[in-house]
Amino acid sequence: MAEQQFDPNRPVCRSGIVAKELVNGMIYIRHPRFSSRIVNRETWGFIQMCDGRDLDQLIIGVAELLGFSLTKEQLSSSIREFAENGVFIGTGERSPRSYRICNAMPLITKLSPSLKWLATRWFAILTAIAYLTCIALLVFDWTRFIEAVVSAVRQHPIQTLFLYYLTFIPIAFLHELGHASVANFYGGEVPEIVIGSSGNLAVITNMTVLKDRRAKIWYLSMGTVVDVFIWLALLVTFHYNNSYIVVVFLLPQTIYFLIYVYSIFKNSDFLKAVCAALNEPVPARPWKFIKDSWMPGSSAKSKLVWIMTVSLTVKLVITAFLIITFMFKEPMVLVLYLIYRVMVLAIGRWPSWWRRLFRTNLDLPNVDLKPGRT
Numbered sequence: 001m002a003e004q005q006f007d008p009n010r011p012v013c014r015s016g017i018v019a020k021e022l023v024n025g026m027i028y029i030r031h032p033r034f035s036s037r038i039v040n041r042e043t044w045g046f047i048q049m050c051d052g053r054d055l056d057q058l059i060i061g062v063a064e065l066l067g068f069s070l071t072k073e074q075l076s077s078s079i080r081e082f083a084e085n086g087v088f089i090g091t092g093e094r095s096p097r098s099y100r101i102c103n104a105m106p107l108i109t110k111l112s113p114s115l116k117w118l119a120t121r122w123f124a125i126l127t128a129i130a131y132l133t134c135i136a137l138l139v140f141d142w143t144r145f146i147e148a149v150v151s152a153v154r155q156h157p158i159q160t161l162f163l164y165y166l167t168f169i170p171i172a173f174l175h176e177l178g179h180a181s182v183a184n185f186y187g188g189e190v191p192e193i194v195i196g197s198s199g200n201l202a203v204i205t206n207m208t209v210l211k212d213r214r215a216k217i218w219y220l221s222m223g224t225v226v227d228v229f230i231w232l233a234l235l236v237t238f239h240y241n242n243s244y245i246v247v248v249f250l251l252p253q254t255i256y257f258l259i260y261v262y263s264i265f266k267n268s269d270f271l272k273a274v275c276a277a278l279n280e281p282v283p284a285r286p287w288k289f290i291k292d293s294w295m296p297g298s299s300a301k302s303k304l305v306w307i308m309t310v311s312l313t314v315k316l317v318i319t320a321f322l323i324i325t326f327m328f329k330e331p332m333v334l335v336l337y338l339i340y341r342v343m344v345l346a347i348g349r350w351p352s353w354w355r356r357l358f359r360t361n362l363d364l365p366n367v368d369l370k371p372g373r374t
């Protein structure tokens with residue numbers, strides 16, 4: 001369907017954007033042509049102002065709206081960012097987009113009252129016990145587990161590869177509901193359940209309510225708390241029943257706990273929760289941060305470096321152990337895992353590859369200004 005061309009000097013906001021006011025002056029916006037998002041009131045005001053007027057007129061409008069003026073470069077940069085989010089006519093989203101399924105509030109408001117019992121010290125201790133039980137069960141059933149994985153891969157290699165990807169989707173969604181319930185418990189709305197272009201399910205959450213340290217730590221941890229109890233349920237089930245279907249659910253969850261859950265890369269929940277607990281900023285480049293910051297001391301920063309180094313070491317040791325185990329037992333497991341990683345990369349990147357093939361790039365200045373957190 002042909003659409004009016006985008007002019008970065010006279011951007012036009014899409015018509016028919018549904019906007020809903022949330023707490024803390026945030027606005028939830030949605031439209032069939034872009035991923036729904038939560039923006040601040042000023043950002044929404046600016047988007048609405050873009051009706052085809054030129055940059056000079058927009059500068060005057062923004063000054064009235066925000067109470068301070070922006071330079072032409074800053075304004076162009078903001079326009080570029082919104083264009084990359086697809087909010088203007090003639091633009092499309094750069095990053096993989098998500099699609100609305102339904103309103104998440106009816107579900108979340110049923111879950112969040114339980115946080116009164118769950119976001120407590122006692123429940124944290126119970127989760128730690130559950131986690132230790134998981135480790136004990138895994139160690140106890142390790143030989144059976146490896147045999148079951150090897151036999152699943154030998155009997156149904158391709159099916160196992162796809163199920164490894166698919167069975168993780170509902171579990172990852174429960175993880176997201178864990179996070180969102182905490183935000184809702186503290187008053188934040190969760191206006192939408194979405195499906196991403198890679199098939200992942202997620203929720204859109206107003207996180208501006210997570211002001212104090214305790215709220216932030218619970219928010220960041222609750223996804224993993226949910227995962228611990230799912231892992232425990234799967235391990236107990238496997239202990240009594242090592243059928244193929246149990247193995248394909250247990251395998252991705254076990255790999256997640258063995259090498260990803262305490263990862264310090266890709267802005268992980270773990271790294272963010274540790275940083276929130278230590279009152280330290282999240283390192284933008286964890287690898288460089290470890291390399292540059294290693295020094296003795298007892299400050300929060302050196303504690304963080306220490307935790308990150310231990311996590312990295314454990315990850316490397318367990319990864320090496322898994323590689324050696326499967327190299328001797330069944331190298332096909334490693335080959336399939338490699339194919340899986342390439343598949344995940346391709347699924348995550350295909351929208352941008354598609355765009356590169358079939359669409360022209362937006363010709364906009366490349367200045368980086370964050371006009372408002374989305």
Ligand SMILES: [Zn+2]
Nearest residue numbers: 175179223269
């Ligand atoms: Zn998470």
